[in-house]
Amino acid sequence: MGGQLKAKINESLASVLPITGIILLLSITVAPLDAGVVVLFLFGSILLVFGMGLFTLGADMAMLPMGEGIGVQISKGKRAPLSLAVCFLLGLLITVAEPDLTVLATQIPTIPNMTLILAVGVGVGAFLAISMLRMLLQIRLSHLLVFFYAVVFLVAAFAPNSFIPAAFDSGGVTTGPITVPFIMAFGIGMASIRSDRRSSEDSFGLIAVCSIGPILSVLLLGICYEPSAETSAVSFYEITTTKDAVGAFGGALGLYLREVAAALLPIVGICFLFQLIFRRFQRAQLHRIVVGFFYTYAGLVCFLTGVNVGFMPAGQLIGGEIAGSGCRWLLVPIGMLVGYFIVAAEPAVHVLKKQVEEISNGSITQKSIGLGLSAGVSVSVGIAMLRILTGVSILWFLVPGYILSLVISFYVPPIYTGIAFDSGGVASGPMTATFLLPLAMGACGALGGNMMTDAFGIVAMVAMTPLITIQTIGLIAELRRRNAGKDLVGQLLNTEDCILYFDLEETAPRS
Template sequence: MPNKLEVRRSALRKIREKFLESFSAVMPIGLIVLLLHFTIAPMPGGMFGSFLVGLLLLIVGMCLFSLGADLSMMPMGERIGAQLTRSKNLKFLIVTALVMGVLITVAEPDLQVLARQVPAVPDKPLIFLVAAGVGLFLVAALLRIIFQKSLRLILMVCYGLVFFLAIWVQPGFLPVAFDAGGVTTGPITVPFILALGIGVAAVRGGRSAHDDSFGLVALCSIGPILAVLLLSQFYDAAGGAYGATVPETPQSLGEIVSQYIQAFPHYAKEVLIALLPILGAFALFQVLFLHLPRRQMIRVGVGAAYTYVGLVLFLTGANIGFLSAGNFLGGAIAALSYRWVLVPIGMVMGFFVVAAEPAVHVLNKQVEEISGGTISRSAMLISLMCGVAVSLGLAMARVIWGVSIWYFLLPGYLVALMLTLFVPKIFTAVAFDSGGVASGPMTATFLLPFAMGACQAMGGNVLSDAFGIVAMVAMTPLLAIQILGLWSVYRQKKQPREKFALDETELIEMEG
């Protein structure tokens, strides 16, 4: 048994590693904003100060969240998933998954933000129908693992239905529907849902268990899209004007501090409400089935506290410091005579901002562990960064020239679905999971306001031109990760030929 000193040193080493990871993930986007501020788009002093405070909160918050996900969110999800499978009670699994999916989604902070930004639909119908969509598709995702059904086939059928319904939808609702699929898979739900699938697949076993460990986030992203498409049949997209709430620009250091102090209770309440369904479900399973020892429960409790504090800090920093900065920078750059520069700037932002999404690192770590290192964290991250860079470039092109999102989503998803026929199953599952994971709080609080600010400065239609950026960010990882899968297949086929050529050369040398 390690003594207390060794345990303390190990904990400090882990915190230091997580802090360095968070710092290296968040600072690049911070440096880009600093470069823009000191060159072509200087921000007001108070806004710049607020951004710097937000940057610090993001780094610390992401560090604590990452620690908490390792200690509590992942273990809770895996144990609940494993117990649901061991019970061999299909009704119990269906009811539990449905209730948890609905409750977790209703409490998702990003969904609350989305609902407030869609004036054509009342908040409550949108939130509860989207939550029902997530709950139903979470049930479907777990049943798929248990009965070993093809994820590729399910994705093709579901997205076929999505695009069939999209034909009859008013143009203003299409970006909203695909955005809903992205915002419901936030930093709170992703670690838990990922772990739930891993737990179910591990207990079910079989040769395809590691492939089936992923795909839950992918299917849970489809439910909200279908829900909004169905809801659009009962509301008029022109029923209101789109508007987002941007925090007021502080004028002094005192106002900056006051702004953050006033915001903390709001986000503390939001995160608590979002975490309660997961913690409550785990507590119930602990009492009825798990009976984990006190030491493990303390570990889970400490991890939950890290997760809670980390997310409060992260969301406060993102919503107060980054939202205003993003909106201002987008408007300032769009007002330049050379507004085309939005496209390359957007691509650079997209490349780095995905690394600051907390759930991305959780997914990448799980993929590396489950695949036994076949799919490395670095390869995953670089692929996602390249994919999101492309999506932001295209999104900025939409803002400048008012191109319909149809021309991007339809061919993008068709190519992504076609690629599923040629790549290993695990790459398909991971790719479609990545789409939901990449479009997290940084997209909602920085990239979307950036696009909105640019669109408003050019007098465009925010609802149809700027909205949909979450959808674009969610689409390109589907292509990027599956292209990585094609490259992996190519390398595996090439290696035996290279080895044979090498052996032949060595034989000739020996004979010589």
């Protein structure tokens, strides 16, 4: 186990180092930061590395086998209404406990935090049940997505314009580090008992469908509540010495110890009841799962403490410094560079890439998924910075983007559609909510823009562009496969012609 932990920490170090280097370079060039903020950032980076390493190991040991086991057992159930009710309850509990959702709720004024959190939880629960129904009825994912996104944009037409970016942001942040591993494994478990060729395709897509529920829920809330343009600013710590920095992290540590415990307890309770009723795991497996939950807990505490205390202030200050300078258009290329590397620091991204490679038997590699995600997030952050500079409505990007991604879904293998739409939710995790969103808010504040319409929406963009890039990879792979098939057929035909020619030569009468 020590070797596995070391490998995971080395993997997280390789993911965090590039974005750390970029931010430090910005802090000594175009966006000078106070020494105290830099110290917080460096301490946060260290916690990020260890937290991600512990979390990914814990997810492999506990979250994935438990989620898969529950998915298998629910699929075996003969009572569909009961299974759908269990899906709804699972989706509600794990979403209400998601730390990313709390971060977003505190940023949206007018709506009470608990009202927003419960509405989003109900949305995820309802659409997790719909995902199970899709598997049972074997409905193609692209058809379901076309229908529900048509409903989303229809409802958006009646919601206040200032609320639309926050609504689409909610669809991204709800699929965070706790939700993603469990729901992904849950889907793999539900699909695994089927022996048909579409079972591997249906392993993906649950996160994609579940991301729609929060968008609809928040849009409906927007019709009931009129949001203001005021948002809560990031509170900065007064840091003059390294001792002050340690004190800041120590104070935040207690908060996240409680928050992560509250987030994981519902899942642990569900797993305990599941094991008590079905006795699926043996003693050695249970011991490994229990240890895995401790790793998951410790990893999330370290990760969230590091990213919230260390990265959030740095993001807002860098955004404000660049936007307030004479080179405000640097926001676009700098945003694209940050976006390209920051997605690798999302803990759930590592879980997704590993699951994709395993389910596809290596035909879809971790490297190709990583490149597709990085390219997509890079473009999305660049567009988000462009929106802050120009004030262009987010609908000018979301509507064509979703139409394009849904059209592509009919021309690629279904497994790529599931992976792409899942990737959108996975990419918009805690790093987006606690660094990219403050970066956008800092830039928007320096330019005097509207926070609700201009700064919000960056999470939605991060969740949307991977749908296009990942499916484009699938489309290229499909075209290559078809061309290779044509070449093979041509070679076989030529071979047959040669054989026929030699046969005719052999059978021809000799003079």
